[in-house]
Amino acid sequence: MLTMDDIVREGDPVLRAVAELVTFPLSDEDKKTGQKMLEFLINSQDPEIAEEHELRAGVGIAAPQIAVSKRLIAIHVHDDNDRLYSYILYNPKIRSHSVENACLGGGEGCLSVDREVPGFVVRSARVTVEAFDIDGKPLKLRLKGYPAIVVQHEIDHLNGIMFYDHINKENPSYLPPDVTIYE
Numbered sequence: 001m002l003t004m005d006d007i008v009r010e011g012d013p014v015l016r017a018v019a020e021l022v023t024f025p026l027s028d029e030d031k032k033t034g035q036k037m038l039e040f041l042i043n044s045q046d047p048e049i050a051e052e053h054e055l056r057a058g059v060g061i062a063a064p065q066i067a068v069s070k071r072l073i074a075i076h077v078h079d080d081n082d083r084l085y086s087y088i089l090y091n092p093k094i095r096s097h098s099v100e101n102a103c104l105g106g107g108e109g110c111l112s113v114d115r116e117v118p119g120f121v122v123r124s125a126r127v128t129v130e131a132f133d134i135d136g137k138p139l140k141l142r143l144k145g146y147p148a149i150v151v152q153h154e155i156d157h158l159n160g161i162m163f164y165d166h167i168n169k170e171n172p173s174y175l176p177p178d179v180t181i182y183e
Helices: 028-044 047-053 146-158
Strands: 060-062 072-078 084-097 101-104 126-132 138-144 179-182
Touching (some): 084 138, 138 146
Antiparallel strands (some): 060 072, 084 126
């Protein structure tokens, strides 16, 4: 079981590296890594397990965050209608995105960042993501709102980008016009 001790913190070079593509068929190790990542998210959202193992709640995690520089993410997040998006995505790629933008009203956080970083992270309000599942089958997800923000955050990790790289340096609280804010 992954714990917070397994999470790489900011400053570690793996978080700034571009992750390598995962090869198919998947190795047992790559399958196990994906399953552990999703299990971590599920456990982190369970109040009893999280407290017992001192887990910070997470809705997404990328392999570089556990020192595995491969293009692999897991998400476990509900949308505004309480629909659950629970996926392990291998080689995820954003194929298209909306011109409309969105952000989280309280800013973004990250399991690899142990501090508050004030500021708005403006992202696409909707994205279409293509990836492969644990069986090597292609997946296409159309996400909007909170799940879209989460998947963009995690794919950024695969490209060595941290969420705070998107924050306006001169004015962290600046919001361009017509940005939808999710609380």
